[in-house]
Amino acid sequence: MEIISIKPLLAILVSMVASLLIILSDKKPNLREFWSVIAGIIKFSIVISMAPAILHGDAIVLKISEIIPGFVELKLKVDAFGMFFATTASLLWILNTLYSIGYMRSLREHSQTRYFACFAIALSATMGICFAGNLITLYLFYEILTVSTYLLVVHEESVEAFFAGWKYFVYLLGASVMQLSAIVLTYVYTGTTDFSYGGVFGNIKPEIAILLLIFFIAGYTKAAVMPFHSWLPTAMIAPTPVSALLHAVAVVKAGVFSILRGVFFIIGYQNLSADISVLFAYFVSITIIVASLFALSQDNLKLRLAYSTVSQLSYIILGALLLTPSGMIGGIFHIASHAFGKITLFFCAGSIYVSSGLKNISEMSGIGRKMPITMISFAIATLTMIGLPPGAGFISKWYLALGTIEMHQIPLLIVLLVSSILNAGYFLPVVYKAFFEDNPKISGISESSPFVYIPLLITSIASVAIFFYPDYFLSLAKLTLGV
Numbered sequence: 086m087e088i089i090s091i092k093p094l095l096a097i098l099v100s101m102v103a104s105l106l107i108i109l110s111d112k113k114p115n116l117r118e119f120w121s122v123i124a125g126i127i128k129f130s131i132v133i134s135m136a137p138a139i140l141h142g143d144a145i146v147l148k149i150s151e152i153i154p155g156f157v158e159l160k161l162k163v164d165a166f167g168m169f170f171a172t173t174a175s176l177l178w179i180l181n182t183l184y185s186i187g188y189m190r191s192l193r194e195h196s197q198t199r200y201f202a203c204f205a206i207a208l209s210a211t212m213g214i215c216f217a218g219n220l221i222t223l224y225l226f227y228e229i230l231t232v233s234t235y236l237l238v239v240h241e242e243s244v245e246a247f248f249a250g251w252k253y254f255v256y257l258l259g260a261s262v263m264q265l266s267a268i269v270l271t272y273v274y275t276g277t278t279d280f281s282y283g284g285v286f287g288n289i290k291p292e293i294a295i296l297l298l299i300f301f302i303a304g305y306t307k308a309a310v311m312p313f314h315s316w317l318p319t320a321m322i323a324p325t326p327v328s329a330l331l332h333a334v335a336v337v338k339a340g341v342f343s344i345l346r347g348v349f350f351i352i353g354y355q356n357l358s359a360d361i362s363v364l365f366a367y368f369v370s371i372t373i374i375v376a377s378l379f380a381l382s383q384d385n386l387k388l389r390l391a392y393s394t395v396s397q398l399s400y401i402i403l404g405a406l407l408l409t410p411s412g413m414i415g416g417i418f419h420i421a422s423h424a425f426g427k428i429t430l431f432f433c434a435g436s437i438y439v440s441s442g443l444k445n446i447s448e449m450s451g452i453g454r455k456m457p458i459t460m461i462s463f464a465i466a467t468l469t470m471i472g473l474p475p476g477a478g479f480i481s482k483w484y485l486a487l488g489t490i491e492m493h494q495i496p497l498l499i500v501l502l503v504s505s506i507l508n509a510g511y512f513l514p515v516v517y518k519a520f521f522e523d524n525p526k527i528s529g530i531s532e533s534s535p536f537v538y539i540p541l542l543i544t545s546i547a548s549v550a551i552f553f554y555p556d557y558f559l560s561l562a563k564l565t566l567g568v
Contacts, residue, residue, distance in 0.1 A: 093161040093216040104205035125179035160218035165564035171215035180540040185326040187536025206233040211335040220278040256316040263304030284353020301347035307340025325435030333428035366406040372399040377507035412488020417562040422477035425548040426469030432541035433463040453519030455530040462545035467512040477551035
């Protein structure tokens with residue numbers, strides 16, 4: 086049943102209104118940050134208030150405007166898949182906001198009003214992506230997200246930051262051509278751009294399916310599939326809370342979410358042949374392995390985390406392409422498990438930098454004894470990334486592994502196993518160095534502000550909690566697929 090409600094629009098607008106209040110509170114930092122926190126709490130409350138109806142199997146819809154009748158229609162629709170992403174993003178925004186307060190104040194960063202305002206706009210755009218009812222609405226909010234996060238990427242205002250921002254803008258806006266091509270192709274063949282369970286094509290021609298998959302993967306470049314990935318490591322010049330936003334809360338998740346929207350609700354996974362899906366599955370598997378190898382060679386902690394994200398995002402796309410219930414559930418579930426694990430890791434990297442000024446792993450010997458909360462949280466998040474219990478990543482990787490077996494693709498199972506070994510290879514040495522090596526040069530270092538270490542502690546605990554209580558996210562994943 087479809088329920089007409091203004092709630093999805095309110096979830097989008099609350100942080101947009103907050104951005105204006107933040108700007109108006111420029112000279113009052115406490116009030117400015119109050120608006121950020123309260124907007125996050127209100128947004129999450131609105132989102133979670135819609136969950137009972139969605140878990141019951143209903144959908145919440147709202148038509149905003151019909152610009153060109155039958156073609157350009159701005160429409161919101163809350164379904165299980167959108168609720169999955171919206172719950173994750175809105176909850177983590179609250180914690181990222183608290184973390185940002187501690188981080189930005191501790192480092193006395195400039196332009197904090199612009200920073201918090203752009204953050205709020207980015208979360209409005211993210212909610213719009215979650216609740217988009219068609220490709221047109223998705224495209225609009227996707228581009229708003231690109232513009233608002235550009236200002237966050239160039240926050241440092243250095244030559245390197247502006248280069249990173251230019252690269253970010255060129256990659257992401259350049260890919261818009263592919264998104265528009267997907268919209269036009271879909272409309273020409275089906276007469277609609279609306280998202281629909283099972284897709285909108287009926288019996289799709291193989292060549293059209295291949296073309297659409299190319300448009301979706303290349304168009305939603307935020308997913309950072311190789312060779313469209315290099316903007317992501319370059320963007321690590323941004324402040325650490327921005328990196329956390331890019332990797333866990335909004336940007337790259339918006340990319341993989343949009344690709345899965347296309348596969349599940351435009352093409353229809355039932356309409357993809359095994360030959361087509363396997364071909365693309367092997368393509369994204371290259372990213373899983375190669376990005377992990379790049380991560381192994383990085384001494385800068387944020388760069389290591391960035392290449393890890395490039396690899397982990399392709400797990401999500403791989404799951405969708407497996408076309409088996411277990412594989413697709415694993416791909417969807419990894420959106421949440423990776424988000425909680427990766428935001429913890431970036432929070433930890435920022436905490437280390439705030440307290441010690443250290444960026445390189447080779448300099449972090451013994452830091453675990455000086456910053457135990459930070460590094461124990463880092464160790465817990467590492468389990469999620471590797472796929473070991475009690476990290477939430479174990480559940481998503483378990484389902485992905487089952488999916489490869491159900492599809493009779495043992496080489497893809499080997500890819501998952503090898504990549505997990507590589508994950509251990511570039512994460513566990515950081516933990517070992519922090520707790521089991523000595524470095525007399527780091528004396529005088531301690532945990533940073535509670536605004537910094539409490540959010541990372543919460544996200545690490547949440548990652549474990551999802552392992553023990555996965556039912557909410559698993560239910561939404563299964564409802565997404567109708568299984």
